[in-house]
Amino acid sequence: MKIRSIEICSLGVYSNIQLDFGDDPSGLIFINGNNGRGKTTLINSLKWCLFSGSRPPVAESTTRVKGTRDPILVSVAIELLGKDGVSLLVEKSQLVSVSDDLKRETSVGQPTMQGKLRIPGQPTKDLQDVQSYLDLWLPKRLEDFILFDAEQLANFFNTGTRVAVETAVLELAGVDNLDEVLEALRSQKIVAERAVAKSSGASAETHQKDVERLETLVSELETALTQSKQAAEQASADLAQVERDLTRFDILRERLDKEKELRSDVEIKSKELSGENARFISELVKKSHLFMAGDCLLEVEKFYNQGLAAGYPLSYPTEVLRELLESEECICGCNLDSTNHRENILRLIERQKIAEGVDQSLPQTRNQTMGIISTIHATRNFLVSTNRHISSLGQDIQSLERELEDIDNSLATPDEWQSKLDLERKLRARQKSEQEKARKYDSELYVQRTKLDGARRELLKASKTSSDSGKFRRQIEFLKICIETAVRVRQQAIQNVRQSLEDSMNSQYANIKAGTYRVTISDRFEVRLENADAQTVSEGEKMSLAYAFAIAIRDSLHMELPLVVDSAFGRLSSDNRYWLSKALVDLVSKDSSRQAVFLMHDIEYNPQTRKVFQASTPLELYMDHNPQQKTTTILQGIDPAWLSAEESPWFGWAEEQK
Amino acid sequence: MRNKNAIDDALENSTANADVLGYLKLISTAIQEGENSSSQKILLELERLTAAEQDVDGK
Numbered sequence: 240m241k242i243r244s245i246e247i248c249s250l251g252v253y254s255n256i257q258l259d260f261g262d263d264p265s266g267l268i269f270i271n272g273n274n275g276r277g278k279t280t281l282i283n284s285l286k287w288c289l290f291s292g293s294r295p296p297v298a299e300s301t302t303r304v305k306g307t308r309d310p311i312l313v314s315v316a317i318e319l320l321g322k323d324g325v326s327l328l329v330e331k332s333q334l335v336s337v338s339d340d341l342k343r344e345t346s347v348g349q350p351t352m353q354g355k356l357r358i359p360g361q362p363t364k365d366l367q368d369v370q371s372y373l374d375l376w377l378p379k380r381l382e383d384f385i386l387f388d389a390e391q392l393a394n395f396f397n398t399g400t401r402v403a404v405e406t407a408v409l410e411l412a413g414v415d416n417l418d419e420v421l422e423a424l425r426s427q428k429i430v431a432e433r434a435v436a437k438s439s440g441a442s443a444e445t446h447q448k449d450v451e452r453l454e455t456l457v458s459e460l461e462t463a464l465t466q467s468k469q470a471a472e473q474a475s476a477d478l479a480q481v482e483r484d485l486t487r488f489d490i491l492r493e494r495l496d497k498e499k500e501l502r503s504d505v506e507i508k509s510k511e512l513s514g515e516n517a518r519f520i521s522e523l524v525k526k527s528h529l530f531m532a533g534d535c536l537l538e539v540e541k542f543y544n545q546g547l548a549a550g551y552p553l554s555y556p557t558e559v560l561r562e563l564l565e566s567e568e569c570i571c572g573c574n575l576d577s578t579n580h581r582e583n584i585l586r587l588i589e590r591q592k593i594a595e596g597v598d599q600s601l602p603q604t605r606n607q608t609m610g611i612i613s614t615i616h617a618t619r620n621f622l623v624s625t626n627r628h629i630s631s632l633g634q635d636i637q638s639l640e641r642e643l644e645d646i647d648n649s650l651a652t653p654d655e656w657q658s659k660l661d662l663e664r665k666l667r668a669r670q671k672s673e674q675e676k677a678r679k680y681d682s683e684l685y686v687q688r689t690k691l692d693g694a695r696r697e698l699l700k701a702s703k704t705s706s707d708s709g710k711f712r713r714q715i716e717f718l719k720i721c722i723e724t725a726v727r728v729r730q731q732a733i734q735n736v737r738q739s740l741e742d743s744m745n746s747q748y749a750n751i752k753a754g755t756y757r758v759t760i761s762d763r764f765e766v767r768l769e770n771a772d773a774q775t776v777s778e779g780e781k782m783s784l785a786y787a788f789a790i791a792i793r794d795s796l797h798m799e800l801p802l803v804v805d806s807a808f809g810r811l812s813s814d815n816r817y818w819l820s821k822a823l824v825d826l827v828s829k830d831s832s833r834q835a836v837f838l839m840h841d842i843e844y845n846p847q848t849r850k851v852f853q854a855s856t857p858l859e860l861y862m863d864h865n866p867q868q869k870t871t872t873i874l875q876g877i878d879p880a881w882l883s884a885e886e887s888p889w890f891g892w893a894e895e896q897k
Numbered sequence: 898m899r900n901k902n903a904i905d906d907a908l909e910n911s912t913a914n915a916d917v918l919g920y921l922k923l924i925s926t927a928i929q930e931g932e933n934s935s936s937q938k939i940l941l942e943l944e945r946l947t948a949a950e951q952d953v954d955g956k
Contacts, residue, residue, distance in 0.1 A: 413902025420924045423934035427943065430935075713947040721920055724913040728921075731911075732903035739903075 240376065240799045241266070241834040243326060246316040249301040250294070251280030252864065252871040260834075262320075263858045266827035268836045271844050271878060272862030277871040278838040282386055282805045288315035288331040289373060290382045297335050297344055300870045310334040310347045319376055322799070322832055324359040327376055329369055377800065380410040384789045385800050389782060389809040404788075405764040408740070411798065412732040421725050428718040434711040439703040446698035453691040460687060464680040471673035472763070478666040484659050508632050515629050522618060522625075560588050737764075743795035744787040750818060758784065783815045790826055799832050807837035808848070820851040828855065841881045845888035916946050 243260055247253040260268055272278055286292030297311050305311060314332035321327065334347040354369030366372055377385060383403045409415075429451060436447030563569065569580045702708065737760045744758040748768075759767050768784045792798050808816050827833045837844070861878035864871045881889040911918060923942055924934050933939075 411903065413904045416925055416928055417904050419928045419934065420921060423924050423928070423939075427935060427940075710944070710947070714943055717917075717920075717943070717947045720913070721917050724911060724917050725921055727913075728904060728907045728911055732907040735907060736903045 240322075240801055240832060241320045242801050242803070242836065243318040243320040244316075245281075245285070245318075246314075247281070247284045248315075249298045249311055249313040250284050250315065251296060251298060252277040252300075252869060253280065253284075254298050254300040254304075254868075254870050256871070256873055258860075258873055260858065264831065265855050265857050266831065266834045267823065267852060267855055267857035268834065268860065269844055269852075269857050270836065270838050270860045270862065270873060271840070271881075272838070272864070272871070273840045276862035276864045278805050278840075278862070279388070281838065282388065282803065284315045285317065285803060286382075286386055288317055288329060289377055290379055290386070294333060294335075294346075294350075297337055298870070299341065300868055302337050302341055307337045307339050307341070310336045319801075320832075321376065326357045327372055328355040328357070329373060330354070378410050380406040381792070381798070381800060383407070384792055384802075386803045387785075387789075388805040389786075389807050402764075404760070404766055407792065408733060408736050408760075408764060411740075411792065412729075412736045414729055414732065417725055417729050417732075421722060421729075424718050424722050424725065428715055428722070431711040431714040431718065435702060435708045435715070436698065438708040438711070439701055443698060443701035443703070446694055446701050449694040450691065450698050453687055453694050457684065457687050457691055460680050460684045464677055464684060467673045467677040467680060469763075471670055471677060474666050474670035474673060476765075478663065478670060481659055481663045481666060485663060504635075508635055511632060515625050515632070518625065522621065560584060564588075739795050740788065740791045743791035744784070747787045747790065747818075747822060750822070756780075758787070779812045779815055782809060782811055783819065786819055786822070790822055793833065794826055794829070799830070801834045801836065803836040803838075805838045806843070807839050808843035816848065817851065820848065824852060824855050841878075841887045841889055846892050847888075920946060 241260070241263075243262075245258040246256070248255050270278070270281070280295045283292060283295045287294045294313070297313055301311055312332055312334055314330060316328065316330035318326055318328045330353045331350055332353075333350040336345045336347050337343070352369045354366035354372060356364045356366055356372065358364070384407060432450070433444075433447055436443040564575075564581070564584055567575050569575050569584065573580060575581045575584075741758060741760045744766075745756075748756040748758060757769050759769070761767070766784065766788060768780065789802060793800060793802070808819070811819060823835050827835055858875070859877060860873050860875055861881075862871045863874050863878070877889060877892075881887045882893045884890060908918060908921065920942065924939060927936060927939060928934050
């Protein structure tokens, strides 16, 4: 089956687009566009129309033109092309009222569905019950494997997908019809049992009613018990996953504790730094006069020493020199004829005065000076060490802050953490409650089964043999065999589908990484991918697992369903991309009624990817977006914006082709 | 659009006796065609298959 055309009116970035894939023979359609161009709106429009998903918002471009006074009609029409040229056209529309600020939308009335069936050579048939046709063409049970966002596939087989796989397998096995057959057989058996009872009299009829009532009760209890057990198991499985997440969070929590410790260290160090800084400045101010005084005294001492070195001995007291001057005698014995000697003696007296003063005060001053100098040294040392400490504190703080930033970047958000804790609590409660329910059902089941056995014995005692009852007894025996056979066939069909899917997926994995991987689908429909060396399965590998399942459904079980994928290559490694490309080409080339529609951005669909698909001549379309109008149209070819953007892998490709 | 499903395959490969399989198919077809699964036609077939001279085990 293929999607032949899609028409979207007034949704998201689409004011009105019509995509006509015609009878594209390749079966491969690539609709390319980077983020914000309308890939997700396209997928969601399909989901809304085909599977009752959420409706995308009303197109702003439409409200701009039509205003918000009257409700706006939005619609999606899809034509599906089946075998032998039969096609199904489905159109879903809805009136939507939009608030003036365009922020609120209210659906007016219920959406309407219209459908037409076109069979070649026959007049087009308007369908009354479109949904039942859709269920037949595109079973909702398989929605998860028809339309999906490949980015979500990595988590597809983690939790909560057992039910999706189970419903898919049941759909593929086609159990619905057999379940109805079983129901019919059971009803016929009851009719026959009642007939036997009736032919035996009132007492037997009463016992028959007891048996029927108890059988219904036992059957309900069995169903409830199974559901509770499954719910408890599912809760356990989900809990295990949440606990794994929380263990990861525990590691982060330890880091968070460390962060708190570090933050407190930073605070202490910062305070210390600020104290040291203040102390440094105050000491600097306080001790500044000491520096000055010390410096002066050092100068004086230097001067005194220079005087001694210059030969102005202190043994010539000033008085002696004065006497020599007054008697006009010189030290050298001359009569001071030379002005030079007189001046010399006068200078000597002046110096001597100073030297004597210094000499007298020097011992005392020297002690003070030494004290001051020692204080200065101590102060200097303190200031130097304080300065060093400040600098090291600054470095410590910087490194702590870097570490904190690393921690912050690796931590889950508190909301994420809290929601996991809430989920864990809920799952524990659900697990406990389901286990308790299961215990209660189990014990109740024992009681009711015992009663049922008793009622059956009573019924047997009360039953009388007659020619009429013989006929019904034979019917009961025959119907019992039919029921047992139908149950066995049902189990066998499910087992066959499971086995077939498992084999197909394993053969695909053999193409990806030979011999390393093994896919299993358990009795409980859990899909597991194990690798031989027990390494953790990467996100990309999980994504390829979901693809393998989607391909297996189509390839091995011949379900002719289109495959529509957003972000098709997502997290796949280049190896897996190559495998997927080959697998897709293989899938669609085997049967002309198969189709894969991929929505990709330029990193996914690049010149290398294109090469793999080139031989299949896929239909290449691109989303041409007008940011002013907020509208997107879809055109054929490679986006010219990709070809001209330097950062795009397509840059220069067009020239290379020439 | 569904192809022949696994139930059809399992029925074909079942070792149950022909009467049982025939009867299951009769009801199955009736349901697929929107008929009553306990219609007169089906009940008559049940009576025929379980008539006194018929061995229910088909042996």
